[in-house]
Amino acid sequence: MIKKVQLTLQTLNLVVGFMVWVIISSLMPFISEDITIPPERLAILTAIPVVLGSILRIPLGYYANVFGARVIFLVSFILLLFPVFYISEASTVTDLIIGGLFLGIGGAVFSVGVTSLPKYYPKEKHGLVNGIYGVGNIGTAITTFSAPLVATQIGWSATVKLYLILLLIFAALNFFFGDRHEVKVKTPIFEQIKGVYKNEKLWIFSLFYFITFGSFVAFTIYLPNFLVTNFGLEKVDAGMRTAGFIAVATFLRPVGGWLADKLQPLILLMGAFFVYTVAAIILAFSPSITLYTVGSLAIAVGAGIGNGVIFKLVPFYFNKQAGIVNGIVSMMGGLGGFFPPLLLSAIYSITGQYSIGFMLLSQVALASLVLVVWMYFQDRLVLSSEVFNSTGQGILVTDVNGKIKKVNPAFTKLTGFDEQDVIGQNPSMMKSERQSKNFYQDMWKDIQEHGMWQGEIWNKRKSGEEYLQWLNISAVKDDTGENIRYVGTFTDITSEIEKKGGFERVPAN
Structure with missing residues (x-):
């Protein structure tokens, strides 16, 4: 009362x-x-x-x-x-x-x-x-x-x-x-x-x-x-x-x-x-x-x-x-x-x-x-x-030339690379040798034609350990429709594939 x-x-x-x-x-x-x-x-x-x-x-x-x-x-x-x-x-x-x-x-x-x-x-x-x-x-x-x-x-x-x-x-x-x-x-x-x-x-x-x-x-x-x-x-x-x-x-x-x-x-x-x-x-x-x-x-x-x-x-x-x-x-x-x-x-x-x-x-x-x-x-x-900064997905932002401009804390946690290790570098510094050259060509062709790409990709951590990512790459455009930067978001799906019994490669979308 x-x-x-x-x-x-x-x-x-x-x-x-x-x-x-x-x-x-x-x-x-x-x-x-x-x-x-x-x-x-x-x-x-x-x-x-x-x-x-x-x-x-x-x-x-x-x-x-x-x-x-x-x-x-x-x-x-x-x-x-x-x-x-x-x-x-x-x-x-x-x-x-x-x-x-x-x-x-x-x-x-x-x-x-x-x-x-x-x-x-x-x-x-x-x-x-x-x-x-x-x-x-x-x-x-x-x-x-x-x-x-x-x-x-x-x-x-x-x-x-x-x-x-x-x-x-x-x-x-x-x-x-x-x-x-x-x-x-x-x-x-x-x-x-x-x-x-x-x-x-x-x-x-x-x-x-x-x-x-x-x-x-x-x-x-x-x-x-x-x-x-x-x-x-x-x-x-x-x-x-x-x-x-x-x-x-x-x-x-x-x-x-x-x-x-x-x-x-x-x-x-x-x-x-x-x-x-x-x-x-x-x-x-x-x-x-x-x-x-x-x-x-x-x-x-x-x-x-x-x-x-x-x-x-x-x-x-x-x-x-x-x-x-x-x-x-x-x-x-x-x-x-x-x-x-x-x-x-x-x-x-x-x-x-x-x-x-x-x-x-x-x-x-x-x-x-x-x-x-x-x-x-x-x-x-x-x-x-x-x-x-708080999302659990790794995020990296590059300029139109592919140089890394920004990464979030989850990126460091998943890859082992600190921000100072990657700023100004190309994301290719983290690639493994499991994908062919044609794989990357097809990836960038999709990005240029459709503005995005998503699929599974093998990359390397700072320690050299290879792991499987589910990766999304999107193009950011200006008012004239020109690409001005690219944003990549990814998660580590290695453990999920292990639970399913192996590492059969799933074709990228």
Whole structure:
């Protein structure tokens, strides 16, 4: 029973964590009426909760493996009581900065669920499961939409205090319904980091999540105030539009995870970054509210699909180090939400517009698209290499002149010849004297006319021992139909013939 409720419980935990995480940015139009906030401090104030929310994702992802999700969520919600109460009593910008920094715990809990939940499901469902958990991002939309409505009735300070009740309720739910028997992994954190930090895919996925989740967070904290100041919208209207952005990105996250379970994940990422590139260019031209809405929603689509796909890829490539890798990747996503508002604010103060910032986003998205294409073809090359090196058949590849260019480990095992013994040599170095000259002439005639030959042939090992092969030779052609190389695959069938009672030669096909 307890295990069955973990997906629901942990997803709701994330909802609550993210609701708390964006309290300040959602209520900023109300807070600024009571506390004087200089324009240069505004971007820092709205982005500051992201800092701790990003950095803490590494230890929380690690300790979720050590102590289990139940303990980490419970402790996190108890700790959040203090900054939430402190903010509700804030009277200066310094108070908001201090309280906002520790609100980051609410955003850091993200790495707990993506580390814990895959333990309960088979690999082919990890994309969907992490996608469903990611729906917890809707917590930012709930606060962005509801907090301004409540604040208009009871004031922003009392609105913040309501979150204390919510945190206490979920601390209790985790105490009673959290899984006390979750599988624990206790590999030391530095040993786990040492095992993954040199892997290029870790940093590529971090960049991808920096863009996809970072843009989600950045738009979440940047849109409410931007829509009010730039387009003159009412505060509640701006909150509702921001909530719509969050809702689209959030509900497309499980869709992205589900699609990644069914289709090629890297192809989906290509599509996401293509959408990013086009949408950011639209936003860069400072369009009307209609086009701005289209561009923002396109960013939400790319963010939602991209986030779901990335957390399908992480456990696929880093199964044994999922906790620490989830922490690092999700930390980079959080930092991706910290820097864009500061950058946009700085660009606006210098140029009076945001165009350069959005053009920068489009270029980074385009570079990411190129990286995904590279990864896709790199994976195909790796797959081909793995097949080549792991197959039990001996394989040799020659150029059109018959010079050996490549052999696999099975070739060495079957023949005794190392790669350095045969590269640049002709396969005739291994032939026995059992076949006549006409045999080889007929063989090459078949290859030239039909593109292949297969049959039994006697060859010699490095030791000089003769053995019987079943050999396949195929011609590889270019686009014009010209032969450019030959591939030979063979197996040792000597023992099979011995079992049949002799070595009667079977005519070659």
